Ligand SMILES: Nc1ncnc2c1ncn2[C@@H]1O[C@H](COP(=O)(O)OP(=O)(O)O)[C@@H](O)[C@H]1O
């Protein structure tokens with residue numbers, strides 16, 4: 241199956257000469273939730289803007305549903321909903337009117353029943369006749385989502401949907417995303433909260449300084465992250481791992497002063513007790529123990545620092 | 552064509568207008584009445600007739616043009632500047648619509664509002680002076696064309712403007728003088744000869760002249776020239792807008 245969004249070597253140089261995207265290639269599969277993780281200024285919004293038609297790529301191509309976003313923009317954009325990072329709404333308009341306008345702009349015939357359903361889903365129904373300026377920040381964000389959903393997009397971009405919102409709204413937002421996914425909508429969300437990516441994404445992409453550093457299945461990433469290491473310092477130096485310990489994932493480190501045991505924290509048994517028993521049977525005396533864990537945060541920080549040093 | 556989008560923009564913009572319908576209605580009524588009190592009574596008592604028409608009636612076409620042109624420009628420029636200013640333009644840029652549809656929606660609404668004001672002024676004027684319109688259809692056609700072309704100009708100004716001052720600068724510094732000097736309140740033939748030549752470089756002269764011809768059957772310049780002028784002006788504006796959307800000037804980046 242071909243990806244619903246195909247991004248091929250996209251570069252974006254802004255008018256001032258600043259290169260915000262340095263050749264991004266990415267395929268987004270239909271029905272998945274992809275989280276784009278990256279610090280401020282990484283180019284997340286720029287990438288979304290070039291896909292949605294708000295700005296044009298300097299080079300490279302983007303297809304949505306097989307349609308080029310520049311030459312076949314009508315077909316491409318019809319599939320895409322965008323919830324922008326900034327809360328851009330007309331202050332004096334009523335919620336209902338502004339959501340209805342969005343549907344019309346995308347060429348869809350009036351469907352008040354659908355808009356009612358969307359507003360109810362987003363707990364906005366009792367606010368439908370309220371002018372937007374009278375809404376709280378969280379409610380405004382919901383209005384942005386309602387606008388994006390009003391034209392039934394197959395691909396939805398959420399640009400930092402939970403930046404600066406309270407915990408409750410964040411939970412609601414995650415629930416909404418899960419519901420949309422169940423309806424078959426492909427969702428791309430940007431965030432700089434790692435927990436958020438962990439909580440809802442199927443895949444995670446890390447972007448920094450205009451470059452996509454990694455795109456990986458969340459589960460694979462979590463497995464990598466779930467690896468824990470136990471460092472066993474030995475009383476006496478050894479030159480090689482005794483054969484009786486062959487069944488354990490061990491490495492010899494620091495010229496034989498210590499052993500490093502890797503294990504999966506999520507496995508049923510860590511195997512540590514067994515290892516200890518086997519070690520004393522082999523006559524090894526331990527002096528000290530230390531554990532360390534690599535988290536998504538570590539992976540992320542590591543990746544981001546590498547590109548930082550390179551630039 | 553994405554007609555649904557054109558319709559949506561048009562009615563969304565018109566809804567704003569209807570919310571303030573009373574204001575939209577009352578202010579032209581009052582200002583027109585004031586013009587008649589000041590110009591019609593004070594000056595009209597000294598100038599009996601211009602080209603066989605009573606002075607009060609003579610200024611009606613110019614008066615309508617003055618309001619229609621300023622209204623068309625301010626409605627259209629504000630209409631597109633506002634989404635740019637508050638950021639809601641992202642939605643227009645990400646929707647499956649082209650420049651023609653955006654323009655039809657915004658310019659259509661701005662022109663409709665200007666047309667409405669023009670008709671209100673015409674109605675008010677009819678209360679003060681005897682008006683017999685010789686070519687009513689031509690009169691309406693001229694009014695529609697003027698509303699449209701100046702709404703196009705307003706649209707360009709709205710896209711160009713980087714702040715509210717600029718938004719008001721062009722109408723204030725260029726359009727208002729051109730309209731006032733375009734023969735709104737006098738016939739070009741009343742000017743000294745040298746100034747008559749200068750006046751012919753003012754595009755608004757052709758509009759007002761043509762409009763006045765529709766009312767009274769006499770004009771400063773031939774009617775064909777008036778039509779050509781407004782056609783040319785509309786074409787220029789459309790060309791500029793096409794270029795703006797093709798290059799994304801001031802909107803995409
Ligand atoms: N219109 C613009 N003109 C020039 N530079 C811009 C523009 N928009 C964004 N940038 C720059 O591009 C980089 C990426 O910005 P952005 O895509 O907004 O990052 P993110 O969304 O990941 O925080 C930033 O360094 C930002 O300053």
Ligand SMILES: [Mg+2]
Nearest residue numbers: 284285286325
């Ligand atoms: Mg951003």
